[in-house]
Amino acid sequence: MHTYLDFEKPIAELEGKIEELRHLAGSGDINIADEVARLQTKIERLIRQAYAKLTPWQKAQVARHPNRPHTVDYLKGLIEDFTPLAGDRLFAEDRAIIGGLGRFKGSSVVVMGHEKGSDTDERVKHNFGMARPEGYRKAQRLMKLADRFQIPVLTFVDTPGAYPGVDAEARGQAEAIARSIDTCLSLKVPLVSTVIGEGGSGGAIALATADCVLMLEHAIYSVISPEGCASILWRDGEQAKTAAEALRLTAQDLMRLGVIDEVIAEPIGGAHRDRDATVRAVGESIEKQLRKLGNHDPDTLKSHRRQKFLEMGQNSL
Amino acid sequence: MNWLTNFVRPKLRGLVGPKEIPENLWHACPSCNQMIFHRDLEKNLRVCQHCGHHMRLEVKQRLEMMFDEGAWQTIELPKALPDPLKFRDRKRYSERLKESQAKTGRDDALLVAHGTMGGIKVVIAAFDFAFMGGSMGAAVGEGLLAGARLAVMQEAPYIVIPSSGGARMQEGIVSLMQMARTTIAVEEVRDAGLPFIVVFTDPTTGGVSASFAMLGDVHIAEPGSVIGFAGARVIEQTIREKLPEGFQRAEYLLEHGMVDMVVPRKDLKQTVVRVLELLVNPGPMAQVVSLSGDGGKLAVVEHEEKSDASTTD
Numbered sequence: 001m002h003t004y005l006d007f008e009k010p011i012a013e014l015e016g017k018i019e020e021l022r023h024l025a026g027s028g029d030i031n032i033a034d035e036v037a038r039l040q041t042k043i044e045r046l047i048r049q050a051y052a053k054l055t056p057w058q059k060a061q062v063a064r065h066p067n068r069p070h071t072v073d074y075l076k077g078l079i080e081d082f083t084p085l086a087g088d089r090l091f092a093e094d095r096a097i098i099g100g101l102g103r104f105k106g107s108s109v110v111v112m113g114h115e116k117g118s119d120t121d122e123r124v125k126h127n128f129g130m131a132r133p134e135g136y137r138k139a140q141r142l143m144k145l146a147d148r149f150q151i152p153v154l155t156f157v158d159t160p161g162a163y164p165g166v167d168a169e170a171r172g173q174a175e176a177i178a179r180s181i182d183t184c185l186s187l188k189v190p191l192v193s194t195v196i197g198e199g200g201s202g203g204a205i206a207l208a209t210a211d212c213v214l215m216l217e218h219a220i221y222s223v224i225s226p227e228g229c230a231s232i233l234w235r236d237g238e239q240a241k242t243a244a245e246a247l248r249l250t251a252q253d254l255m256r257l258g259v260i261d262e263v264i265a266e267p268i269g270g271a272h273r274d275r276d277a278t279v280r281a282v283g284e285s286i287e288k289q290l291r292k293l294g295n296h297d298p299d300t301l302k303s304h305r306r307q308k309f310l311e312m313g314q315n316s317l
Numbered sequence: 318m319n320w321l322t323n324f325v326r327p328k329l330r331g332l333v334g335p336k337e338i339p340e341n342l343w344h345a346c347p348s349c350n351q352m353i354f355h356r357d358l359e360k361n362l363r364v365c366q367h368c369g370h371h372m373r374l375e376v377k378q379r380l381e382m383m384f385d386e387g388a389w390q391t392i393e394l395p396k397a398l399p400d401p402l403k404f405r406d407r408k409r410y411s412e413r414l415k416e417s418q419a420k421t422g423r424d425d426a427l428l429v430a431h432g433t434m435g436g437i438k439v440v441i442a443a444f445d446f447a448f449m450g451g452s453m454g455a456a457v458g459e460g461l462l463a464g465a466r467l468a469v470m471q472e473a474p475y476i477v478i479p480s481s482g483g484a485r486m487q488e489g490i491v492s493l494m495q496m497a498r499t500t501i502a503v504e505e506v507r508d509a510g511l512p513f514i515v516v517f518t519d520p521t522t523g524g525v526s527a528s529f530a531m532l533g534d535v536h537i538a539e540p541g542s543v544i545g546f547a548g549a550r551v552i553e554q555t556i557r558e559k560l561p562e563g564f565q566r567a568e569y570l571l572e573h574g575m576v577d578m579v580v581p582r583k584d585l586k587q588t589v590v591r592v593l594e595l596l597v598n599p600g601p602m603a604q605v606v607s608l609s610g611d612g613g614k615l616a617v618v619e620h621e622e623k624s625d626a627s628t629t630d
Contacts, residue, residue: 162527162546162547163555164546164547164548164551164552164555165547165552165555166552166560166561166564168546168547169545169546169547169552169564169565170569170573171573172573172574172575173527173545173546173547174522174526174527174530174531174544174545174546174575175527175531175575177496177527177528177546178496178500178526178527178528178529178530178531178532179531179532181496181497181500181528182500182503182504182532184497185497185500185501185504186504201484201493201524202493202496202523202524202527202528202546205493205494205496205497206527209497209500221490222489222490222493223484223486223488223489223490223492223493223524224484224486228551229486232486233406233407233486233487234406234407243406246402246404246405246406246489247402247486247489247490248489248490249489249490254490257401257490257491259490259491259494306501306504309494309497309498309501310462310498310501312491312494312497312498313398313401313455313458313491313494313498314398315401316398316400316401316402316403317401317402317403
């Protein structure tokens with residue numbers, strides 16, 4: 001079952017019509033090819049139009065689309081010999097962040113990312129991509145492992161935010177995030193992050209204080225969710241649409257602000273309409289960036305990374 | 318901060334502004350409801366004499382109590398781009414900024430000062446909660462970096478006293494980036510081999526707690542301060558149950574291993590001084606233990622010259 005977003009209603013209706021025609025054709029011998037082709041062209045035009053000018057709020061919906069490729073899909077599509085590693089060695093294994101060792105285009109990498117899950121069971125298992133301190137501490141452990149063996153680190157960001165729960169607070173959610181940022185900044189190996197869906201606040205930057213931050217065309221990255229911002233600043237959760245605009249959370253705005261380094265184009269109609277092509281495009285961009293970073297010696301890498309963040313905030317919209 | 322804002326503005330305000338008459342000579346303690354005479358409250362550093370409840374301290378009073386003889390010098394902080402997003406909610410962010418600047422007489426929510434504590438040269442960066450809830454945007458980030466660099470330059474310990482709800486939403490992603498930038502500030506102090514002390518005051522939450530504040534060498538918290546990542550309301554809505562008693566209070570964090578000690582305000586300065594002395598004045602007995610070549614036997618290398626014949630030629 002395909003999930004249609006609110007603004008995709010006209011597209012859904014046309015696709016429904018095609019489905020009906022096919023059903024009819026199956027029972028008789030009516031020639032529907034011409035009609036289907038005509039509708040198909042119309043659908044393509046509608047999709048192209050809708051996705052050419054998505055509003056920030058629509059982008060938020062696309063970024064959270066259930067069929068959008070998740071971290072597991074990038075691991076499957078891009079990483080050979082993926083060997084999952086588990087646990088923070090302190091308390092537990094947190095499946096909201098998955099990661100391990102693997103081979104990317106022939107070279108060893110340590111790879112990790114938030115995983116949201118794609119059906120109800122999976123979502124519960126991965127806690128909807130909302131990590132607890134254990135998740136961030138596992139991430140730190142894996143990054144340090146990479147550092148010790150001089151292996152580049154790839155991270156995929158896709159989280160509504162760090163998990164807001166009593167247990168998470170009790171075990172030091174704030175410290176875990178702070179220490180992850182600290183660990184990102186201390187690495188002497190290349191660190192490339194890709195925001196593939198939702199970059200939710202501290203939970204996102206914990207994995208994304210990187211040499212190079214890539215972002216998919218319709219992904220979002222923000223200090224707070226539009227809903228959260230609306231309920232605090234407008235005292236009205238219904239104002240999420242307005243908040244999404246004010247927050248400047250789109251890849252295009254973040255590029256102009258100098259917060260990210262590259263916007264990766266998505267297939268027409270969004271990543272969920274051609275998952276394989278999206279994964280391939282992300283792979284190509286990561287490879288390009290890794291090659292560039294490979295020319296630096298370990299100390300230069302680290303000092304450039306710091307310098308990059310220190311210089312941030314000079315651009316305004 | 319300059320001559321105009323520091324000197325002329327307050328003077329003008331003194332002439333035309335409303336005279337500061339204590340509205341009420343008696344204050345009710347928000348915790349135990351007992352009445353406190355305003356002079357007693359100030360003398361007691363805004364701690365209730367009946368129940369020990371710590372009320373928020375104005376940032377100037379905070380610095381006064383920390384520095385020797387209540388004397389310090391603030392530094393002018395580098396300017397950050399104001400309103401990078403041209404943000405507007407029900408009001409323009411640029412207007413909110415102006416209002417807070419007028420209310421507090423400060424450019425933003427951070428004050429960086431240097432002076433001595435117990436005779437030790439220190440740099441203190443203190444948050445002003447009255448300025449948009451002490452929230453952290455680019456200006457606060459710049460200020461924390463400037464403080465770190467001053468500390469490194471003066472080879473002085475760096476003390477940060479947060480009182481902040483977290484990242485400043487009106488600066489969007491730019492405020493989130495301050496989490497990385499202020500972590501770099503901590504790393505610069507650490508790389509210079511200097512102590513970084515965090516004094517948690519009420520509240521220290523969100524992006525502030527999840528960056529530099531939780532990276533101190535020593536964490537000291539004031540009693541009852543709210544310290545945590547997620548807001549209590551958000552957690553309550555997520556888990557749909559009542560939060561445990563004392564949740565996210567300083568004592569709870571002590572219990573859970575996130576702060577080293579909870580120290581009443583009256584003992585705060587002497588505690589910080591004692592920690593600093595122990596860290597920066599290790600004394601003649603401090604020894605460096607190293608592994609010698611002969612079968613891994615532990616050898617003690619004394620700091621003092623000629624104290625051990627075997628280490629001299």
